[in-house]
Amino acid sequence: MAGAAVAIEFEGVGLAYAAQSGAPTVALDDLRCRFMPGKVTAIIGPSGCGKSTMLQIARGFLDPSAGRLRFVEVASGKGTQRPAMSTVWQAFNLFPWLNVVENVEFGLRLAGMSAAERRARARKALAAVDLTGFDDKYPRQLSGGMRQRVGIARALVMEPEVLLLDEPFGALDAQTRLVLQEQLAALVEKSGTTAILVTHSIEEAILLADTIYVMTARPGRIAAEIDVDLPRPRSHATTHDPAYGALFDRIYGLLRDEVMRAMVGERAET
């Protein structure tokens, strides 16, 4: 990607909300992790562990209450500015009053790009997600999978240095999800962009990521850092690889206890 390769480092990042009474609620606690340029890093954890919150902190929409976020030029080791980022959302968050191509153009329009150029770029991005010929449709007229492909095109058209994927397939049915996972894996591999993927799905994390951070139940901490060495390109066939099975079992083993803990915690709260 354009510009120097920048890593994102969480240095003891914590986030606590002021509670209405008593001690503040700790959502994230002492996170230490790094997201390397050109790599896909997945964050997986039980629901409510604060993984989407991590993404909001990385994006700069939330300030950590402890620790700090650093952007480091890998070549020189010097600190630098926040790289350009775009997000793909679980709820798609398409503007319902804009049609497909207007949705994809939205960011380019804000950047002041000429109408002709942004239309051309939007068309290209839509073609990359196999959505040619749907320019004039409104989001309501599309299926969930198609809507999320618009969401992916809208993020990719910005040519971000970092792509933030916030449970991008969480709202889709299992079959659509499989197909889109493969498509996204191919797109990310081809573009070489840095990506941070927040997900519930172990399979999705293994298929897409170079590194997986497994998180604990709330307060969210990093339980393990796991490197995925499976060969690329990966697809559904990768799941038949014995190494895949071993990884899956290892992550599931880590998560199982945390999910149980999260469930007990939820029961105690209600």
Add this chain to the structure above:
Amino acid sequence: MSGQPIAEPAPASDASRKWVTAGKPATSWLDDPRILGWGSVALVLIAWELIAILTGVNRLYLPRPTQIVVALVDMFVDGKLAVDLGYTLYRIFAGFFIALFVGVVLGIWIATSTRVRAIADMFIAALYPLPKVTLIPLLIIWLGTGGPFMLTISALGAIFPIIINTVLGVRQCDPGLVLAARDLGATHRDIMRLVLLPSAIPSIFAGVRLGLGVSIILVVAAEMVVGKLGLGARLYLAGQVLETEQVFAVLIVLAALGIVVTKLQDQIDIWLGRWRLA
């Protein structure tokens, strides 16, 4: 016997065809809402005409529809009614558009700032339920009875529903859309203009419907009180000199105005909601 299985599909397909076309019976003209609507109006008018003729009721109390139509045509031919209609329309819409602009801007401001909301809540709570006709005497003292008074009363009628619905619409905006816009580089201003405003438009238009109705009522009422020109004034003056046909003629013009405004709003609603119907 062997022929039966082959013959069987025929009645089945016949039955299904009948089922498909069952929505269109032979007496379809009675189900046409337009024929039913206009037809019943025509029936009432004919009955009215006949009863008036048969009972010989004094035309000062109840003129016949044909007499009203003659009065209506006469009033238009001498040009006075057209002038009145023009004045009334101008007063309604000039005031209304002021209210639309100010109301939407204020509404977005109130919805996006907790401080402004805290202040505005009190004033809206005090002024919104107040029947705006009660402000006519005070406004006359302040503004006289000319153009500024008419525009103010019209704008006052429309602005509260517009403000309230704008606030409602903006606050119902999906926070995910605001986040998505920020993610794509939107500034605070961009978000107001390109996210909050468009997502509030269906709600704003609901406010426009209510507000325009109140504006029409208020302008006509104000004209009845102070006007020398305008439909309300014409109505009041005709009533004073017992020109009952003219009273009815003005009422017909007002009713027609109501129909036109309502149908126009329906069309705008459909156009604005094109992305929601899909």
